[in-house]
Amino acid sequence: MRRLPPLAAVRVFEAAARHENFTSAASELGMTQAAVSYQIKLLEERLGAPLFRREKRRVVLTDAGRRAAPQITRAFDAIDQAFGAIRADDEGVLTVSTSNTFANTWLAWRLGSFQMHHPEMAVRLSTSDALADFITDDVDIAIRAGLGGWEGAHEELLVPIDFTPMCSPGFMRRHGPLSPADLLHVPQISPHDPWWPFWLREAGVDIPEGPPRPGVRLDSQAHEGHAAMAGQGVAMLTPFFWRNDLAEGRLVRPFDQVSTRGYAYWLVYPEARRGIAKIKRFREWLLAELARDLPSPV
Structure with missing residues (x-):
């Protein structure tokens, strides 16, 4: 002793x-x-x-x-x-946790830019729809979907989550023109998704009582969007993530209506680590990249 x-x-x-x-x-x-x-x-x-x-x-x-x-x-x-x-090991590796959707539709496409600006730092992207724990999961910073309000964490709003039906041009040619009520009868991708009845009710459609319709069930919007591009049905998607596919004609939006349930993507990290250099660098890069892609306020 x-x-x-x-x-x-x-x-x-x-x-x-x-x-x-x-x-x-x-x-x-x-x-x-x-x-x-x-x-x-x-x-x-x-x-x-x-x-x-x-x-x-x-x-x-x-x-x-x-x-x-x-x-x-x-x-x-x-x-x-x-x-x-x-400290050197910690500063040399940045671990980012995010959902499959945010990673596959946006972040993974741009993360190389951060690496180029900070070649001294290795970036590890951890993708899961489960909520990462900053203590037990060895995660530095997270991009989470939800309403906010995570205890002990600093959080910044990144992207509001809205949604509208989308499908491939070929699917539209085979089944269109579509009215909102027609969506009850054409193939839906992930019909169990609660976004479906929410959007349909806002569009004035009476939804029959009973369980969700049978159909292809996928575990993330990233997969649903690609299934829609393959012509497998109509998917309820967030326009921000699919704007390039819409612009290049791989997806179409049959309706102007866009709905939201108040959810968003947030940048989240432990309150005590706000001053850590690698977290500050990633935050600055992320906000700058999003500012280029998000529509300018009117």
Whole structure:
């Protein structure tokens, strides 16, 4: 069992011994000179030996202090190196957690740009629709879908989640023109999705009672959009994620109506890590990239 004196007092002694000046030690440590003097006094009382001689306007190490100081400094250097290696590893890898949809329809297409701007940093993208835990999952920053309000986390609104039916041009030619009520009879992709009845009711469609219609059930909007492009049915999709496919004619929107349930994508990270350099760099890059893609406010 180690018989260590209070480490706060040892830290003060190490700085005071290097400077042989309590005022300089206080400035380095962000303390008052009185607080430095108090910590040195506690340490001397604990050891039962003086470490400094107080002379006019200065302090001088005693023999005991001179014997201890180099070893204490080497010990602190070793501690700093040990934690420095951890800091370097931590700064060298950024782990981003996000949903399959956000990763596959937007982020994965642009992440190389961040890597090019920060070649010293490795980026690991963790995709899952489960909520990442910043402690147990080794995640630095997350892009989450929801209403916000995650305890202990700083969050910033990124992209509102709205939705409207989309299909392939070929599907539209085979089944169109479509009215909202026709969507009850054509193949739906993921008909269990609660967005379907929400959009249909806002469009004035009476929805029959009973379980959702049978149909292809997929686990993310990313898969649903590609199934729609393949002509498998109509999918309820967020226009932001599919704007390039709409512009290039791989998808069409049969209706102007766009609905929302108030959900959004949020940038989320632990409140205590707001000042971490790699998190700040990723946040700045992400917001700049989104600003280029999001429609300008009218």
